[in-house]
Amino acid sequence: SLKPGCTEHKSTCCYCGVGCGVSVQKDALGRLLVEGEMGHPVNDGQLCSKGMNLHYTVNDVSDRLHYPLMRYAKNQPRIRVSWESAMQRTAAVFKSLIAQYGPESVAFYASGQCLTEEYYVINKLIKGFIGSNNIDTNSRLCMSSAVVGYKMSLGEDSVPVSYADIDLADVILVAGANPAWCHPILWRRVEAAKARNPDLKIIVSDPRKTQTCAIADVHLQVNPGTDIVLHHAIGRLLIEMDAVDHTFIRDHAEGYEAYRTSVLLRSVEESALICGVSLAKITQAASYIAGAKSYMSMWTMGLNQSAVGVNKNLSLINLNLITGQIGRPGAGPLSLTGQPNAMGGREVGGLSNLLPAHRDLLNPAHRAEVEQFWGVPAGSIAAKPGLSATEMFQALDDGTLKAVWIICTNPLTSMPNVRQVEAGLKKAKFVVVQEISNKAETLEYADVVFPAAAWAEKEGTMTNAERRISHLPKIVNAPGEALPDAEIICRFAQEMGYQGFDFENASAIYSEHAQLTAGTHIDVSGLNYATLTKNRTVQWPYPAGSTGAGTSRLFTNRVFYTPSGKAQIQSVSDENTSEKCSEEFPFILNTGRIRDQWHTMSKTGKVNKLKQHMGESFVEVHPDDAAFLRIQEGSLVEVKNQRGCVRVKAKLSDDLKRGCVFMPMHWGKIAGRDDNRVNNLTSSLVDPKSKEPDFKFAAVSVQAF
Ligand code: SF4
16 A cells, blocks of 8 residues: 555566566655556566565665766776767767778667566667667567477567466476576466466476475476487377377368378487486376476577577477467467566667568668668668677677677676676777676776666566567666656767657657557557556557557467468477587586576676575585585585686585586676686577577586686
C-alpha cells in the first residue's frame, strides 16, 4: 500500500529478461522503494532477490559519475569539462577519423540493458549517417545464437510462445539453463505449475546439477559440449517411438528426411556414451516428449554461448518441429533472454548484421526501405556487416579500428579472453565511455567520459523474453549532470551535423521506431507511449488498429516466416568444435551467473544483502578431482591456461562432473587485482554463424596455489 507522502509509479525490473513489473514508491526526499507489481502478467507481485533490492542501487549515488570528463592526451589526467566541450571534441575526433580512415574506423559497443529508444538512435546514427555497421552490443555474448537459430528454423527471430504457455504445457525440457537462479520468477511459475499438476514432467539437461534440477523428473547430466548428440538421440527415439507428427511435417515443415537420415547415423547407445548419460534416462526423456500433449523447450546460455551455439539451438528446436509442438497452447520453443532488453535491441536492428524491424542488412530492398524512411541518400547504409563484439576489440588491437564508444557495459569484465580487450583499448586512438558508475574498469582507457542516467532516471521501453513491451517512466532526476543515453547520442549526432535527431522526447523516438516496423512481422505501428501506459504491457506484433494486450502466441496458423511459409527442420552436425583439452590443460572450465549478482556487479555489487549469498569469486571443483589435486574446501587454487590465470578459493561440489570446473562470471578487477576474473581464461572462439563466444568451454589446468 502507498506510504504517506509517497507517489507510486509502475516500471519494469532492469535485470534479467523475465521482465517483472515493479511498483515504485517515491518519498518526499526522492528515495525509492521497489515492490513487485500486483496483477502484472509476468510476476503478479513477486520479485527475486535482485529485483527486491533494486531501489538501493538508485538511492545510493555515491559511485555515480556526475559530470563529463575528458583528457586531451593519453598521458594527461581526465578533468571535468562541460557537455559542450566534451561533445565538440568527440565530434571533431570522430569527423577527423572518419575523414582519414573511413566510416569503418569507428564503432559503438552497447548493451542489452539499453532501452529500445537508445538502441534505435545509436543504430540510426551509425548505420544511416556515419555509414558503417559497426554497432554491436553485449547481446552478441548472450542471444545471437538463438537469433540465428530462430531465423534458420522459423524464418525470423521470433519467440513463438508466452510465459502463460508454461501453465498449459505437460512436458518442459530445460536445456543449458539454470532458471531457478538466473530467471527466478519465471521458474517460480514452472514450480507452481508443477505443484498444481504433478503430472507435468520437467526434463533438465545440464552438465551441472543446479537448483533447477530440484523439481526435475529427469536430469540429463551431459558431458560439456555434447548437447547436439543428446538432442539427436532424443530425436531418433521419437522417430522410433512413432511420435513424429507426419501431418504437421507434410503440411508445414521442410527438411525432415535429411534430419531423419542424420539422426539415424548414430545409435542411441553410442550417443549415451558420448553424452555420459544413461540410455535409460535419455529414453525416459524421449518418452515424456513422445507422450506430451503440449511440449515446451527452454534454453539459454548453455546452448547459446558455444562454438556450435546455432547448431545446438537448431537441434533443440527440431524436437518441437518434428513433433508439431509449435503454434499450439503450451507448445513451442522459449529462449530465455539474459538481459532485460536484448529483444528490444534486436527489434530496432541493434547488432552489426541487422536492420530495424528484423529487416535483413544483406537485402538491398530492405536497406533502401530504411534509407528512405530515415531520409538519407540511397547507398548510405553499407551492405557489409559491421564488426561483432569480439571482432571490435580484435580490430582495435590490430589497429584497423581507431575509436570505440562503449555504452552501458563493462567489456573489461564481461568479454571473453579479456586481456585481448585490454590490449585493444590500450591501442585505441580514441575511447568514449558512457557510464553510470565511477568504478567501471573501462574508465581507465577513456578519453571522454559521458555520465549517463540510470534506471528510473530516464524514460523508455523494454521488451522481455516473451515479446512483451513495457514502458519505464522517469521517476527521479539523475545525479549531477548525467543525461539519458538517448539524449547523449542525439546531442552527438546533431554536433556531427546530422538531421533527424531533434526528437522532442523519448516518446517521439519510440513513435518513429514503431512506424518503421509497419508491415513487418514485428509490426508495432499501433503502439505509442499513451497505449503502452494505458495497457501497461503489450506483446508484439501490435499493428495499427490493434486493441488489447497484443499477440500472445505466434504461428497459430502454422505459417512460418520463411519464403515457403514452412518451418525448416535443419540437419546439423553433432560435432563440438570447442578447444580441446590437453595434458597441460585437462579440465573443462564452465562459466555462469550466481543467484544474487547481476553481470559485472556495478549495481548488485553495491547491495550488502546481495553479497551475503556468495561474497567472492570461487572455483567449483569435484571432490574426487580435489582429492587428487590435494585441494581442500576454501583453499586457494590457481586455474590457468595460455590466455591467463586466476587465483580463487575452491568450493568442492559433486554437482559437477569430474574433469569439469565452474566459475562465476561476475567478478572483475578488485583493488587493481584481476585474478578473480574468469574471462582471463575464456576463449575468443565464436560460433561461425552467430559470432557468439564459447564461454562455456575453455581448457584449463587446476592446481593448489
Ligand atoms: Fe528482475 Fe529477473 Fe528477478 Fe524478475 S526474475 S525480479 S526481472 S531479476
